[in-house]
Structure formats: C-alpha cells, structure tokens
Amino acid sequence: MSTTFISDTVPEAPQDPLFSVTSAFYDDPSDKKIDLSIGAYRDGKGKVWVLPVVKKAAALVALDPEYTHEYLPITGLVEFTDAARKVCLGAESGAIKERRVTSLQTVSGTGALHLGALFLSKFYRPNGIDKPPTIYVSSPTWSNHPQILGLAHLPIATYRYFDAANRSLDFAGMLADIASAPPKSVILLHACAHNPTGIDPSPAQWKQLASVMAERHHFAFFDSAYQGFASGSLDRDAAAIRLFASYGFEMCIAQSFAKNCGIYGQRVGCFHFITSPALDADVQDTLTRVGSQLALLQRACISNPPVYGARVVSLILNTPELFDEWAEDLRVMSGRILHMRQQLRIRLEQLGTPGSWQHITDQIGMFSFTGLTEEQCLLMQRAHIYMPLNGRISMAGLNLENLEYFVRAMDRVVRETAGMKGVVEAKKMNGKSNGFH
Ligand SMILES: Cc1ncc(COP(=O)(O)O)c(C=O)c1O
Structure with a gap:
C-alpha cells in the first residue's frame, strides 16, 4: 500500500x-x-x-514520603504556581494582593507561550473584530516565537528592535511601531535578556513603552525566560513586568524556570493572566471565566502538567534557606x-x-x-x-x-x-x- x-x-x-x-x-x-x-x-x-540548590531540593523531594507520581490538578501544583507568581510580580505586588492573577503550571516557557497564544487566538476580540488578533514581535526575536504563535493561528507582525549599524536598540523605531499598531494590539515583550540580541530597553525606555502602550490600550504578553539569570537579581530582571503591572495593565506572562534553575529538561514553567483593577466581584468573575477557559485549553493540550520538576522548584521557592541559596547560584x-x-x-x-x-x-x-x-x-x-x-x-x-x-x-x-x-x-x-x- x-x-x-x-x-x-x-x-x-x-x-x-x-x-x-x-x-x-x-x-x-x-x-x-x-x-x-x-x-x-x-x-x-x-x-x-546542576545548581547545588537544585541537587539539594531534588534529594529532599526523593526522600519525601508524601511525594508520589499522582496526576497534578489540570492547573498544576498550587504551592508552585503561587510562589512562581510572587517571583515574577514581587511578593508585595498589588495585583497579587488584590487577587487579580490566575496562574497555571505549564510545560516550561514554551508551554506557557503556547497556552497564552491559544487563549488570545480564541478569546481576544477587541474592537469587535471576530478573528484572531495580530501579535507584534520584535525584529529579530527567538526563532521559536513565530512557530509557537503561528501554531495558534495568530497572525504575526514585527516591531523594529535591533539597530544593526550601531549594534544597539532601535528604540525610536520600536516605540514608533508600537505606537502606530492598531489600538488594543497584542505586543510580545522579552522581559529581560532579549534573545537573540542581548539588548534590553533601559528603565526609562520601559517607562516610555508602558505609557505608549497604555495610551494605545495595547495588551502586553511578557516572555520571561531569563529572570535572575541576566543580572543575577530576580528583582532587577523582573522590573519591566512589575512596572507594567503597576500601571494596571491587563496582561499575561510566560514564565520559564529552565535557565534560572538549570532544570531545562524537567520543563518547569508557569502562565499568569493578570486582570486590571476593578471591583472585587468583577475581578473574581473575570478570573473565574478566564481561568476556566485556560484550564480547558490546558486539558486539551497536556491534560496535566508534569509533577517532578515542579515539586523541586516549589521546594526551593517556598523554603527561605533554599531560596537564598538559589539567589546565590544565580549570582554565580x-x-x-x-x-x-x-x-x-x-x-x-x-x-x-x-x-x-x-x-x-x-x-x-x-x-x-x-x-x-x-x-x-x-x-x-x-x-x-x-x-x-x-x-x-x-x-x-x-x-x-x-x-x-x-x-x-x-x-x-x-x-x-x-x-x-x-x-x-x-x-x-x-x-x-x-x-x-
Ligand atoms: C526568549 C525565550 N523564550 C522562551 C524560551 C523557552 O524556553 P523553555 O521552553 O525551555 O522554558 C526560551 C528558551 O530558549 C527563550 O530563549
């Protein structure tokens, strides 16, 4: 045949x-x-x-009589997703305190990007246009971005980023392209340590970007694959995300622990959806609806996220001494x-x-x-x-x-x-x- x-x-x-x-x-x-x-x-x-702190946490997980290979809930290990959200938004985040965040454990950063892309493709319908929104990515960007976003049927456009002649950020071009994108466009931003250029906007430039995106009512989708790995400081590398969160943007974040925990193959990541400030009942209604649809998409893609790596990272994030050791490993x-x-x-x-x-x-x-x-x-x-x-x-x-x-x-x-x-x-x-x- x-x-x-x-x-x-x-x-x-x-x-x-x-x-x-x-x-x-x-x-x-x-x-x-x-x-x-x-x-x-x-x-x-x-x-x-292998990060010493990861070795230590893995040994503790292996010895834990409570640890089994049972399925996790569809949305993942709660103590992990709660802690992961604090890592990127900060423990004092207004969005967390106001219960404006819903999070799902994902198959590393790629899985979080995929989940976010699927969600936006299916449900982001600003301006009454009934088709998947165009997503704007930097030129250049990580080579897998167009593949992941394309798989979710998101049309892709680019904004200028790299000034090749000066080997620097083409900030004027970036700002102009983002400002001229139709209102409520989805803009994919590298939270820090831009791949492949290694060039990030300065804190002042991030502020300008946030202002322009707020004026244009754009939707920010942050890809955070190198937090703590870039500068050695988890807080410094999360500054752009936290700035946008402080503006009250409705936005999402694809968070990877692959590089900052050196746990690449275990596929530990998280997707966070943050809604804007509103009356608590309205916020909770939004999160319930959005969270339920995200869970449905997750169920169709992977059913349940993998358990082992999440337990290891969760132990590090939730144990103060291990967290401090992690911070030291990041500095190394x-x-x-x-x-x-x-x-x-x-x-x-x-x-x-x-x-x-x-x-x-x-x-x-x-x-x-x-x-x-x-x-x-x-x-x-x-x-x-x-x-x-x-x-x-x-x-x-x-x-x-x-x-x-x-x-x-x-x-x-x-x-x-x-x-x-x-x-x-x-x-x-x-x-x-x-x-x-
Ligand atoms: C910019 C960027 N985003 C996301 C990822 C996702 O990595 P992973 O799926 O291994 O977490 C990478 C990995 O190289 C990356 O460079």
Missing part, C-alpha cells in the same frame, strides 16, 4: 538551524572544538552545571557570564581586532550578538567553533580554558574578511537574525 502523505502535501520540513550546528559540533573529532550554539549554562570547565551563573563578556572584550581590544567590541559588555544575559556575518561564522567552523549563522554566541560556552583560542580565531576571521566586507555587515543582520534556543 502506498502512503497518502505524499510529498506534495507533506514536504520535508527544514531542519532546525540550531540543531544542524549542534550536530556538526558533535561530528567534529577535534579536541579544540567549542559549542557556542545552545542556550544552556556551562560552568568554568565547560560542563553542564550571571557573574561568570559577565566575567566572560569582560574578558572577551578586553582580549579583542588587546589584539586590536578591527571594529568596536563595546557591545559585548553592553549586552546582557545568555547571548551575545557578536556582529559576525554568516561568512565569518562559517569560517569560525573551520576553526572548530560552532555558532548559529546569525553571529549569536552563547556566552556560557566560553571559559578561561577556551577563551584565548576563541579570541584568536575570531581575530583571524575578522581580519581575513575585513578587506572584503568590514567587520560587521550590519545591514545583513537586520530581520535575518533568529534567536535560537
């Missing part, structure tokens, strides 16, 4: 670009090889780091990455590598958008250094043992190509760059 799924109807999908880079890395027998593609923390020896990770940024810039400047390298220390979080062109990234592969072709590197892949080798390769590649193209082919990067995992 022949297949009904012929290539006309089921063409082969392109391979995820990140995975081709990663498999090229694994296939390379060289002992010099460096993988700078994957967005996961590595310690000073290049090894996967962010501090090492910051140190690598400084060392990378210093070494490039010492070698006199053509170009300016200030952006490496201006950027924040897991990634650096180096400014290397596609050709330059391919040349780096010849030196056994693997990075996506948009020039993004995971800073966590660098350490004091491989930094010198990396810097010398980069210096060589930049000089080799400088005559032809200049150091950074700025125009090429705009709109073309994707934020991989």
